Amino acid sequence: MREPSEVRRGRILAVVRSRGSVRVSDLAGELEVSVVTARRDVEELARAGRLRRGHGVARSLESGAQAQEPASASSDAADGAAVALVVPERHSYLYETMHGARAVLDAAGTRVALHITPQGAGAEQPLVERALAEGARGLLIAPRWRTVAEEEAGHAWLAGLDVPTVLMERRPRRGSVLHALDSVCSDHWYGMHLAVDHLVSLGHRRIVLAARDDSPTARALRAAFARIAGDREEIEDWAVVLSGSTSEAPGDASVPGPGAGDPVGPVSGDGLAHLLRERDFTAAVLHGDVDALMLVQQLADNGVSVPQDCSVVAYDDVVAAFGSVPLTAVAPPKAAVGRVAAELLVRRMTRPGVPPQRSELLPELKIRGSAQSLRTDRSTV
The missing domain is CATH 3.40.50.2300 (Response regulator)
Structure with missing residues (x-):
């Protein structure tokens, strides 16, 4: 029989008070629930003022841990990866997007954990699950999705995530389960x-x-x-x-x-x-x-x-x-895509009720020497 949420949260409070602080992933293991469920419970208890939450960690109100944190530092940065950034292996285009995102997140005092997706169908999902288990509370992701079938499969598990997520350089199909997800891509x-x-x-x-x-x-x-x-x-x-x-x-x-x-x-x-x-x-x-x-x-x-x-x-x-x-x-606009995506993610993490946004940024044409006017006297090559 499934344990009622109030009973489970009472057990979380008891563990946190007895130890002063405990990792959310450890709580999940002890309570035999998913990390997502444990994180949601900790967030609800923190919102009710019954414990304090650092990223990936639940702290007792009496633990005094807050006084140990530097006033100028982000608690997320102190406790672990606040944002998981997932990009494909050997993809220089998306690495430039990554650098644009990192500049924004660094300025926000948010630590970034980079995850490189190896080639192969479905490689993103285990990476994201591991990042969430380690305490990531936000996700920037550029899935490889080499085929339409891979894209459809990716929609299914991404839709089930309960952390703020922004897609980079991917445009969810209209009417799909990800249609309302925050996304930024080139037009x-x-x-x-x-x-x-x-x-x-x-x-x-x-x-x-x-x-x-x-x-x-x-x-x-x-x-x-x-x-x-x-x-x-x-x-x-x-x-x-x-x-x-x-x-x-x-x-x-x-x-x-x-x-x-x-x-x-x-x-x-x-x-x-x-x-x-x-x-x-x-x-x-x-x-x-x-x-x-x-x-x-x-x-x-x-x-x-x-x-x-x-x-x-x-x-x-x-x-x-x-x-x-x-x-x-x-x-x-590779760097701009990353920058705007990170800005959306920071907004989503700090203001969870804001409407989702889909942004398209315009490319530019760089004229060099490989195109010229058609010669009127041209013969077939």
Whole structure:
């Protein structure tokens, strides 16, 4: 039979008074309840003025522990990780987001515990559960979500968390269980608009997108390009191909444009060069910029010069400027995403009743040397 909450909280008070202070994770083990339940009980008792709560620790009112804490220091910082920051392994884009978030949290006197998610489906959940067991009372997370199925599975357990949570660079599907969760991301539709509009302004009418297939950002970019290119009357032909390994259904491998024929992808540099010649594409948008630099090198090996034969805009601007041909690139506001997400989290932790907020920040276009006006005397590459 489940123990009534008042009885359980009475037992918590007895333990805290007898010991002076006790970790919430230890309370959970002794009471045989989840850490989430124990934390909720401690918060309710602290709200009622019956004990004091430091992060991850419950203290007796008579313990005198408060006098031992420096007046200028955050009790969260003194007691453990106040905020868990979860980002994917080997993802430089999200590391920049992490640095933006950390600046805000440091200024708020909040200690940050960084958790790096290894590759593999469902890797975030055990990391988050461990962080909560260690006492984290807030979560900033950028899940990898390489496929739609992984995203759906991630929605289910994230919705069950009872700590303030902000998603970074992930946009919950409308009507999903995470639709009302605080989130901050780049407006990737606008970023793709900047890329296409720049190429169209240079006279290009036949454009291909080579995009990865391993993240929600990649899926958003492919959908945005298809809609934008399909709606622009100036564009005569377009196609979407995969530039990475295929991890979704074969039918999602390419979005064909006018006269595209069968789906294409994934492609390497030689495959992209063949497609440029076959369809007479004069410009390409390449996601992300590391892949873009590699594809530009491979195009050169196949006799296609950038920008003389093909203008290129990279999506992401981590290393795009450092190629032998500096790449014009769309630069999502990476640090700003982290900063705004951290500000939302601090607000949520200090004012739990405020309405949830979904923020989209606008990317910028950095013009360099990889895109030029279409030559009127141009022959097929």
